[in-house]
Amino acid sequence: MGYNSTQQGFSLAEMMATLAIAAITASMAVPTMKGLVANSQLVSGTNDLISTLHAARNVAITRNAQVTICPSSDAMHCNDAQWQEGWIYFVDNDRDRQVGSKDEVLGAVNGIANITILSQEFEQFLVFRPNGQIMVNTTAENSGEILLCDARGREFSSRLILHVGGKPEMVLGGIDSAAYKNCSAA
Secondary structure, eight states: OOOOOOOOSOOHHHHHHHHHHHHHHHHHHHHHHHHHHHHHHHHHHHHHHHHHHHHHHHHHHHHTOOEEEEEOSSSSSOOSOOGGGEEEEEEOTTOSSSOOTTOEEEEEEEOOTTOEEEOSTTSSOEEEOTTSOEEOSSTTOOOEEEEEEOTTOGGGOEEEEEOTTOOEEEEESOOOOGGGTTOSOO
C-alpha cells in the first residue's frame, strides 16, 4: 500500500530568506522612526511656546497688565536657566521682570527634552505690554525671534518671529543665520 505524504512547513533556506528580508526592511524603518520622533518633539516644544505666547498676550490685553515670560528651572522664579529647561509667565504688577509678592504666576512649562531654544533678543525675558505689544531685553527693541532646534541642526529647526504687535509667526526649517550656528540639542 502506498502512502503519499506532502510536506508541510518551511525549509531552513526559506526561513533564512524571510528573516533577511525582514531585517533589511526593519533597518530602513528605524532611521525614519527616529526622524518622526525628533519632529514630534520639536513640534511639541514649538507648540508649547506658541501656546504660552498667545496666553500671555491675551492676559496682558484683557487685564491691561504687563505679562512677563522668563526662563525658569524651578517653575516659580525667573533665573539663569536656559529656555529649554522650562519657563514661567506671570502678571508683572511691579514691572521688575521678577516674580514678587505683588505678582501672579499664570503658568509654567517644564523643560523640553532634546531641544535647544535660542534667542538673542529674548535671552532673559519677553514682556507683553498692556496693549499686547512686546518688549524684549531692552526697551529700545520691539521685535525678535526664537529658534527651536535639535541635534539635527538648523535645517530641521523652527523659528518664531515676534513683531511689535506681539503675534508669533512660525517659520519651519532651513534657518541660515550665523547667529544660530551652534543650534543643536545639548
